[in-house]
Amino acid sequence: MFAIEVNDLRKEFKIQKTREGLKGAVRDLFNREYSQVTAVKDISFQINKGEICGYIGENGAGKSTTIKMLTGILVPTSGSIKVNGYIPYKEREAFVKGIGVVFGQRSQLWWDIGVIESFQLLKKVYRVSEADFKPRLSELVERLQLADLLNRPVRKLSLGQRMRCELAASLLHNPQIVFLDEPTIGLDIVVKTEIREFLKSMNQRYETTILLTTHDLQDIEALCSRVIMLDDGRIIYDGGLAELKEKWGKGKDIIMRFAEAVQLDRLRELTQGMDVHWSADDEGTARVWIPQNGANVSDVLSRVVGVMNIEDIKITETNTDDIVREIYKSGSAEVKSKPALQDDSAQAAEEKGVNSHA
Template identity: 60%
Template sequence: MENVIEVKQLRKEFKAYSSRTGLKGAFRDLLTRNYKVVPAVNDINFSIRKGEMVGYIGENGAGKSTTIKMLTGILTPTSGEVIVNGMNPHKERERFVQTIGVVFGQRSQLWWDIAVQESFRLLKKVYKVTDEQYDSHMNHVIKTLDIEPLLDKPVRKLSLGQRMRCELAAALIHNPPLLFLDEPTIGLDVLVKLKIREFLKEINEKYNTTILLTTHDLSDIEALCERVVMLDEGKVIYDGALMELKEKWGDRKELQFQFLENINLTAIQKLTYSLPVEWELDEKKQIFTAAVEDSEELISQVIGKVVAAFKVKDVKINETSTEEIIRNIYEKGAIEVG
């Protein structure tokens, strides 16, 4: 299967300026500035095949948005090679932008003071989309994203959830084979998120659209992506299947207990002091959570001790969440690239 994105030894450096102290330092700054070169993206390599939905994840400042900006031609790399849809995004920008769709969660491509449908008409002309192509494709997009009642409203009168659905539709006017999504569900409520996720799955299946998704909401990644590329301090520290990441690092389980009587955290900690278990209490919901290794014998011992000592209302055994796994990875340091 062909690669839609090829990244080799990609690097982007920025100059970080610092000011000298005092009046004398200010005058010296007028003549020469102190700076150091900071690599935001540090010699990374990866490729994405046609039709893949890939999660690009990392903490704030890891280099995710900088990478996306280089892949879309907004930023020029300091060094390395980027080929997207068979083109150099920066050097062949005019032809290249016809083949991608981009949604930045914190920036708008819609005109603030005019109706949504007028923005769509302008973008239709920009991308040279024929009436037939627009009608056959966009009628489906508008219906699926449920934005028909919003088309005659100015963008400034839309809620965040309404605007993001319109932003997504705008990015798909020319039905691009590759879609970049940078925090597309930021600040959205659960129902809007679900609608956007279902729509993304549908266009991926219907048109084999390749999707690169960066987000802090790991439930988006779990719902949409089988593969993740993880970035830390500008370097790729994991590139592989989400399931493998869970199997390798999800070596713990959470046991959640609710009781029929009032129990304090100290009492339950004393009860299991001889076992390798960490307890937490959600005081609002009165849920006691035990984090243990994924061992049937240990899980059985913990449940046995608790049930024998207290009246249990409910008990659940949960896999470690993806969020918890990724937090553990960052806390324990870089891992081998998968």
């Protein structure tokens, strides 16, 4: 059985049109007009138990609407959902015992009381026994470093402190599935790293299924092996992150700084027969561009390192942010766009090499 199963899910909203001016406002009181907006358009996917899946898209793509349907907050217009074997909006009481939810911009903690009091209230809400609650709370307090925060009112916490407490609150009842909607929004890099490490360890220890919605693609790279990409309410990609990079990556750029002046002809001679493109930044620095699925980086380096005196090497490749940006520009994650990216990069690199050599 899948942890999450979605088939032909659709959500439509009625939005009232507003007329301009006082007359328009009066008319709106007695004769309202509505337009229909489809936020999620017949999407289907399944998530296995114990999987960490990234659910990404631009603003308005339908991510949060999907999460709200999966957690039972919204009722679908059509299609079917099963989460933990339950239909979320129909079997609310039994369903919520097996899920945890963190919305980055909303709080499930009570603002004016101590954190520990919020935890105690949530224990009663989820009907967690004292025997299960104590060891679970102790583990979360230790792992998320909450000992100094338990007696503070939530309103006195920094954003990073509050998000650590929100995570603990969502996990007090040891849910099988956790929905995270922008859990690291507005946090500094140190807190983000701590939260990512914690989520990875929880997933490995308890096989907790995690659906992560975020605009921070570093969260996706750190946590997810699979990504579902949404655009205008439709899924345009569902697969492995490594596969996405393989399809859309432009290649690798290796910058080498040599101990003395270097000639591009000599470097081209050393890598003859390889699909690489050399260019020069200055007389002592050269770079080689290797197309995606082209020559092996170690093979290229072995030919040069054994002959030339190299002081420094830097390897860069297309990052996930660039890949996702390109996909949204094209409106599709089909492989057909890849050759154009490679050809453009190869041509640019070759032209740069010719100009530098000249």
